Amino acid sequence: MADTVFFDVGGTLILAHPLHWLKPILDRWGVAADWSRLAEAAPPAFEFYNAHHLQARSFEEALELWRTTDRTILEGLGVEDAGEVADRLVAAWDDPAIWPLAPHAREVLEALKARGKKLVVVSNWDGLLPRVLEVVGLAPYFDAVVVSALVGAAKPDARIFHEALARAGARPERTLHVGDSPEADAGGAAAVGIAPLLVDPTNPERDLRTVLEVA
Template identity: 55%
Template sequence: MKRAVLFDIGDTLILTHPKLWLEPFLAERNLPADWSRLKEAARAAFATYQQRHLTATTLEEALAIWYAFDRALLEGLGVPEAEKVAQELVRQWDNPAIWPLAPHAREVLEALRYRGYRLGVVSNWDGLLPHILRVLGLAEHFDTLAVSALVGVAKPDPRIFKAALEALAVPPEAATHVGDSLEADIQAAQALGLGTVWVDHYGQHREALGDLRGVLERVA
């Protein structure tokens, strides 16, 4: 029987915390930011994104949503000329520094491919994601991409998992899903009968895996 491993992207394979990608970007340009306001700024920016990302199926639509996200985040941090800075961030969407990989992400994918697993993405993201994965050199590792904006439903809706499993021709009991969200990734996948690996790169949950290399042991 074929076996598969499905991956979430945000904060599973790509780290989204603004301190990891936005702070270096601003520092290079000597732009100040009030990082004490990060929690509220990030909440507002991500809320804007979540409300609109399912409608962004094309590259142009996706970049418009990322502009709104970036501008909300920058304004929330008190960055001067947030509109211009957001425009520059969008122009640099294909800069890998904007999408930092989680430690060991590439080697884990390579190892799983070497072992013969079929790999897929199940991610709540807009239509830019396939382009981002190509920029990062990760696209070649995946046999299918179930991206919420392109599938039309978002996790924890079971249909997005089913879309990936059907594309891989793998039953739920032969698949494992790796993700960072307890509700959208772990509980949703378990409800369908998939194995799961809970990942937490920020050390907030002791029960979760802090190092992606542990995935290789969990699915062995």
């Protein structure tokens, strides 16, 4: 049984797929997009983000990263005035609707805290993440927030896991890491002796509630 539980954020605690956050926002704003092009539009945006997020440490750098990432996917979706819409998205970064919580996220975190677990974020994200966690109301649940851009190493690099263990005062054999990526989360955690648990927040058979069965 784990004393400490690490959590990924994007795709684990916050729904990262554009259909879960971008489409509802654009629909609300009345912005037309060709969603049949999503499979081609999304990968270049995600690749750009992943390639540059470690350099986006400050608030300003993070917003610029999101501006370019958003513009890339909007252009791929055929959105008119994609640059202006991207500016609008960045200006609304503190709208919780842009960061929709995964089903059961809050109840699972509350249950783990009630069991006395130490909770730590371990996420490949830019320097905006601590503020995002405040915006969506998850920050109070965590004893530490370890962000790749702020430590200079991204999962599956062992350094980010070692940093999280040090901040939590945790032992790897008594720690569980919860995430959605077989390589970054499961592979990275297992390589340093941490038990991994892969979840799919949109699949009721593998959503976040499975954490409570093993932690």
